[in-house]
Amino acid sequence: MKWILALPGGAGSTADLLGGKAEGLATLHRLGLPVPPAFVITTRACRAFLDTGRFPAGLDEELGMAIAGLEAATGRRFGGPDRPLVVSVRSGAAVSMPGMMDTILNLGLTSGTTAALARETGEPGFADDSRRRFVAGFAAATRENPPQDVREQLHMAVAAVFSSWHTPRARTYRELHGIAHDLGTAVVVQAMVFGNRDAHSGSGVAFSRDPTTGAPIPSGEVVFGRQGEDLVSGRFPADPLRVLAEREPQAWHALRDALTVIENHYRDACYAEFTVESGELCLLQVRPGRFTGRAAVRVAVDLADEHLITREEALMRVSPDDLRHARTPRLDNAEVFARGTGACPGVATGRVATSADAAVRMAASGPVVLVRPHTSPLDMHGLAVAAGVVTAVGGPASHAAVVARAMGKPAVVGAGAVDLAEGTLVTIDGAAGEVVLGRARVLAGTEDAHLRRLLAWADRTCGGRPDRDEIARLTAAKAALL
Incomplete structure (x- = not known):
């Protein structure tokens, strides 16, 4: 029994085995679009691990062969003293569960390979930043500092991603969306492309059409000089997707053409995650847009x-x-207390909860609006019970926006410091991006x-x-x- 499949291999395999992320990458390969080399550890391996608490027999050997395949495809060596191979380790369940499981970027960076990356690129600041991000991400997922042995790093990271299937946030998300608890997640191991490489690099998300209105205009966000985790967290300022056309026109034209190809394939609006490294576009994930x-x-x-x-x-x-x-309702001439970006249409009224725990406690007595600087998967229990959500920072691609749209809950993101005491009654308009004190008059949608x-x-x-x-x-x- 094979536990690992190379991408774009796995012909005839389903998303139940490959996970949605790997299935999307295989589709991108078949469409001839730019995708870094990768392999996928199947959901079957995850279920075996969760049953026994250890890797199934043969998985270690397959991991070694799969890494050798990435080395051959990239001309790099995993843990090598020159041109080191650096990879991402990402979860990818059959059903999209945004941000609910662990991801580890820049795996393979040790003190030695970080120095090698600095020599290769002539950018020691970039190499050090990538190593710092890896150490932080690895520790968050495993509760340990990364070892110097890159193969041990990989083993620990895969085990951590498998284990994250059973985290409370992931279980809460599955219960809310009717996803079975016994599916398990696939793990995609992919050669890194670096959005933090230089001034001509960045990370972004793109919808082929506006996710709020459905208008046929590419929409999304991009952060320059940073990796995708910075964009999704919402903690860092992001630019509208159109800024990519001004900053990196070659990458913009490649992305726009790719979105057209993907739409024609799916016959649907689509969502894509991408990285631009030194002006070159690479696609990292794709799926139908699933607008609501x-x-x-x-x-x-x-x-x-x-x-x-x-x-x-x-x-x-x-x-x-x-x-x-x-027929989205709207507020009627209300005095706006704070204004941000509408991330999910609709109107919600409730009392302010300033933490996820408070939202759960207060929701027993009536509707709440979760108001946070930004949200993360650790806030999932609060997002689940809230009638709406407001964040101080972030945009349409931030964690709060993505989860709110998946749940159909009104959301306002990037509203600045919303200085409101817990328990304050507010009304939010997730289309206009408005926060109003008290219970506002609502107009029926047209x-x-x-x-x-x-x-x-x-x-x-x-x-x-x-x-x-x-x-x-x-x-x-x-x-x-x-």
């Missing part, structure tokens, strides 16, 4: 207009929940042109006119198409 609410309606209608899908497929892609949230067209297609397809206030009617209409 009004954005999902617009994407479905636009894709039908673009003849990528049929009108019947457009109807099937929009869920009853999407329709319920398509039905836009895309929703009207979708419902008209349902009328014609199903031979009747569904009541726009009875979502079950459209559900029945969609079922009739099966």
